[in-house]
Amino acid sequence: MSTEKQLKIGVLTSSGDAPGMNAAIRAVARTGAYHNMKVYGIMRGYEGLLSAEIEELEPREVSNIIFRGGTLLLTARCEEMKTVEGQERAANVAKVLGLDALIVAGGDGSLRGAQALSKLGVNVIGIPATIDLDMACTEYTIGFDTAINTGMEAINRIRDTSTSHERCSVVEVMGRSAGHLALWCGITGGAEEVMIPEYKELNTERVVQQIIENRSKGKRHNLIVVAEGVGGSVALAQELQSVLGIQSRATVLGHLQRGGAPTALDRMHASVMGYMAVEAVVRGERNKAGIVKDGRHALMDLDEALACTKPYDHSLYEMIKVLAI
Numbered sequence: 001m002s003t004e005k006q007l008k009i010g011v012l013t014s015s016g017d018a019p020g021m022n023a024a025i026r027a028v029a030r031t032g033a034y035h036n037m038k039v040y041g042i043m044r045g046y047e048g049l050l051s052a053e054i055e056e057l058e059p060r061e062v063s064n065i066i067f068r069g070g071t072l073l074l075t076a077r078c079e080e081m082k083t084v085e086g087q088e089r090a091a092n093v094a095k096v097l098g099l100d101a102l103i104v105a106g107g108d109g110s111l112r113g114a115q116a117l118s119k120l121g122v123n124v125i126g127i128p129a130t131i132d133l134d135m136a137c138t139e140y141t142i143g144f145d146t147a148i149n150t151g152m153e154a155i156n157r158i159r160d161t162s163t164s165h166e167r168c169s170v171v172e173v174m175g176r177s178a179g180h181l182a183l184w185c186g187i188t189g190g191a192e193e194v195m196i197p198e199y200k201e202l203n204t205e206r207v208v209q210q211i212i213e214n215r216s217k218g219k220r221h222n223l224i225v226v227a228e229g230v231g232g233s234v235a236l237a238q239e240l241q242s243v244l245g246i247q248s249r250a251t252v253l254g255h256l257q258r259g260g261a262p263t264a265l266d267r268m269h270a271s272v273m274g275y276m277a278v279e280a281v282v283r284g285e286r287n288k289a290g291i292v293k294d295g296r297h298a299l300m301d302l303d304e305a306l307a308c309t310k311p312y313d314h315s316l317y318e319m320i321k322v323l324a325i
């Protein structure tokens with residue numbers, strides 16, 4: 001009989017749900033089982049850690065979830081976790097549960113919560129999962145591909161009706177502080193203008209001029225994509241209609257863009273990230289984040305990952321102007 005201590009790990013999903021989180025949970029549970037670990041699912045992100053709301057995750061309990069959006073473990077935003085007292089309480093719960101590692105799947109804020117726990121002696125491994133792709137340490141975050149495909153498909157449908165009525169369509173997509181989703185949806189949906197938070201100065205006048213110019217070149221319908229963080233898509237459509245006399249309609253995709261079955265790319269990244277996180281624990285690594293760098297999966301020191309900054313890449317935005325001709 002083996003005398004090796006059985007390792008215990010916890011996994012939680014935090015912040016906004018992202019398609020692919022379930023594939024990551026499945027990979028953690030199964031890789032853990034492969035290594036004879038006890039794997040606990042922690043419900044509702046840090047809320048569930050604070051209240052020790054946990055369930056043992058046997059391999060069969062994660063059957064039939066790889067293709068589902070959302071997260072089996074549920075998720076929540078937890079203000080208490082931002083306080084020193086909350087962090088100390090959460091670290092204490094992790095210690096009482098005897099967790100050898102806590103795997104956290106979520107966005108930048110969620111990984112900052114994990115970092116706070118690491119300073120209090122909890123071994124944490126972060127998995128970047130957010131539809132917004134707004135984490136400087138990695139080239140990819142789980143959920144992004146599904147969210148752009150959902151946005152693009154919605155735009156395709158809106159385009160059909162917009163073309164038939166020779167309308168101007170304004171489509172508001174998700175992305176509060178980063179414009180990646182809007183840019184990708186705009187480019188893949190064939191938009192002529194994209195309004196993103198990184199370019200706050202972009203004004204309606206410019207959009208009006210763009211539409212006038214494009215109509216004079218024979219365009220019979222128009223498609224403008226607006227990021228949630230810029231907002232005001234209904235007002236923009238009304239203004240375009242009154243200024244240009246062209247029928248204009250706004251569609252806000254909202255949470256429709258968050259759900260849905262994860263794409264193959266998201267399932268793949270999530271599976272690799274979940275597997276890598278547990279393998280890191282087996283090797284005795286501490287306080288890491290899974291990342292994609294130069295197209296390859298890797299682990300980075302968590303502090304280093306959260307200190308990364310990335311200058312905004314203007315090239316895609318510049319390209320839209322060319323492709324809208």
Ligand code: ATP
Binds near residue numbers: 082108132
């Ligand atoms: P998304 O991209 O979906 O917004 P996120 O992880 O950045 O993902 P946040 O709402 O910023 O989303 O953070 C999720 C949770 O992580 C918060 O509700 C809180 O519990 C915890 N958290 C966020 N920031 C911190 C911080 N600086 N310190 C400790 N915990 C934090």
